[in-house]
Amino acid sequence: MDLSGSYVPREYLSLKINYCRQQLSVLPVVKLQRKNKEDDSILRVCVGAHKYSTNSDDGRKYLSLMHQRESVEQELQLYRAIWSCYFKGEPSSDCVPITANRTIWVDTNKPVFLNKTYFDSLKNDANTKYPKPKIYKFNGIFYRSAAEREIAVFYTEMGIPFKYEPEVMIKGLVRPIYPDFVAYFKEIDNCKFHEHFGMSDYADYLKSGKIKFSNFADAGLLQDLDLLFTHSNDDSLFDPRHLCAKLNSAIYGTICLCKTDIQSIKPFQADAG
CATH class of the missing domain: 1.10.287 (Helix Hairpins)
Incomplete structure (x- = not known):
């Protein structure tokens, strides 16, 4: 980190x-x-x-x-x-560690908590459907663009565990999907889905964003809370400060939402392992 x-x-x-x-x-x-x-x-x-x-x-x-x-x-x-x-003064007491208890519907039976157990179940770099260029490499993984590689570097430097293009099953689909990133935040025991669109000047490309949003919404994910979208042009660099601001908003929004349910707050258990 x-x-x-x-x-x-x-x-x-x-x-x-x-x-x-x-x-x-x-x-x-x-x-x-x-x-x-x-x-x-x-x-x-x-x-x-x-x-x-x-x-x-x-x-x-x-x-x-x-x-x-x-x-x-x-x-x-x-x-x-x-x-x-x-900054000045003391850190905000409103930003308290909680158990978020956010969920995703993987089938029609019951939702699955987006917690560490779910994160650990995801296989990293699982999408073999489309070949990747061999020029955007970081920590042994090839990414599909320079922007995705920068995002991976950002998550790593921030000490945020993530899975790149993991296989995810969601309600309403018979085949898995492969979100660009799924990041895990231990402070709230919660995963965030992150899709990056690297060709924001192309209308046909952006239509795929509408489909992805619809699929995630059907699975119970809320935009800007459980699901983040970032954009860049294929000929421009991606500024990770934009992602950091989005993550901040999503995490703080999760805290504000879950603090209304006192049952979602669990005491911290020290890990002796």
């Missing part, structure tokens, strides 16, 4: 800071203590008044949590530094 020089909107940065603070509030403070015994140096894992061997199950568990806490503290330090450069 490299946010140096990147444009991070106020609300999204507030969410990241508040998410880190939430994690730190439940992660235990773990320290390593060195104890000499017969001239051999032995480390003990200390949690409050309790001490564990580094080779014990509890010791390994708390070591993992110690490293997790260190990572979160480093993230928070970075986000606070960016905040201090661009």
Whole structure:
């Protein structure tokens, strides 16, 4: 993750800071203590008044949590530094980490939550229907345009996990579709679909956007909340700040929508793995 020089909107940065603070509030403070015994140096894992061997199950568990806490503290330090450069006061308390509970209809039986389980089920770079040029490569994947490659770089630098052209089944279609990107946001446990149109000057090309929008709408996705569209001309560079602003709006809109349902808010559970 490299946010140096990147444009991070106020609300999204507030969410990241508040998410880190939430994690730190439940992660235990773990320290390593060195104890000499017969001239051999032995480390003990200390949690409050309790001490564990580094080779014990509890010791390994708390070591993992110690490293997790260190990572979160480093993230928070970075986000606070960016905040201090661009904004005044404290981050917004409205941008709180929640469980979004947004869904997609994959068939007529019941909706599926757009959460980490759904994201992990998607296969990355699954579209083999059309060949791709071999000139837009990033992190081992070939993209269909320079703009798509820039979007992939943006997501990577922002530390946002994403799948490129994953296979997605949705209600009303007998064949899978392949959205350009599906990004996952851990702060709200939610996926966002992202379609990029790179030939905005061509009417026939834009008609495909109408079809895609209709398909996604039939599956229960809301434009600018669950589904994002970006555009560029085939002879112009794509400015990722435009996408960042759209993501900020979609994430903040999701928070505002879901905060009306207090049942959607779940306490954070520390991951010992």
